[in-house]
Amino acid sequence: MAGRKILVIDDSKVIRVRVREMLPPGNFDVLEAKDGKEGLELVHQEYPNLIMLDFLLPKLSGWDVFQQIQAHSELRKIPLVLMSGRKEEVTEKIPEPFEYFEFIEKPFEKKQLIEAIKSAFTKANKTREPLPSAASKAAPAQAETPTTSADAAKIKALEQRMAKMQAEMNAS
Template identity: 45%
Template sequence: MTAQKILVIDDSIMIRKMVKSILADKYEVLEANDGKTGLDAARRIFPDLILLDFVMPKYNGYQTLQAIRRVEGLQDTPVIMISGLKEQVAEHVPEPFVGFEFLEKPFEAEVLVSRIQSLLSESTPQSAAQVIQPVVSFSAPLPPPPLKERDVTKGGEEPTLQTVMAKLTSTETLLVQGIENLVQREVVARINALSDRVDKQDAVVASLEQRLDRIQQLIEHQNKGLMVILKEIKALHAAR
């Protein structure tokens, strides 16, 4: 059975590699480092699901999504928009979001996998084999349900290597995404601070221009007064 394709469009190589490490054993993961490259990749491979970062150079996530939806065959492809700044997404698309799912950074590996599985199950129609229930023979007792990983470790036994690796991967994902989220917020804060300074400087410049205009008006008024005085002086000289 061919693995389902997940296209990850994110300008952060760390996030792409992290998502790939989480999903590699379940799906075929493909990567794109910006919106334009991601759009070209989506046209070429027609993925089963797209994981799309919102804050990117050139095209942001919403612009990329709009371009993807215009491609024949991609109108109904499930999309998960990821961002550490939900308010930026809401500035472009009012909530509740329609046409895509939103997942806020940082997210845990289990949450990402669960969201992807849910969307893929909703978008994939059940086959006849899946709809038909298997016939159960009552002549033999049913086998006991398999022990879950949580049940194995509940009795005080050592956690399995798979459990440890999953927790390490989840922790690493949260750490990397948390750092990127902090950097992103710091950049936005710096940009906002610079924008405020520019606005204040513009206000100062506008005030100076108004003062210059008033000074020019006073100079022109004084020049007119001087001209009148000179005319009077010339008239007095002429009268002598």
């Protein structure tokens, strides 16, 4: 099993495969989700080291997935690259500059993808408060639970894997 997990949430199989093919060769486990609901479930189950999230998705929109991730203090530490062919739909909901995640406009080339991933890791390390809109719209079922020692160990391992992945991305 690969050491680092990249979750690609996109309803287009072409985009999911393209992202997988563009990643530098290495010890990556690329997980795929075809809709927002499946993607959010994988985020909670797998705690990936990086999330590539399409903004327009069936079942649960990328905007809804984004808000739920941002409402959870541990999940929002995961580097995030938001993808869309229509940037104006993103900026309607999230004003620029994008401080804590990276945005990449479809279609994109390998160099753009690698730069977006590197930037997402840098932005994810910034200290921040929850987004008011995300916190206020989170359903009670999505409320944060106290961090257990098992969660803390998972978080520490995730942070170590993120640092290692960041170093590999910087080397490419």
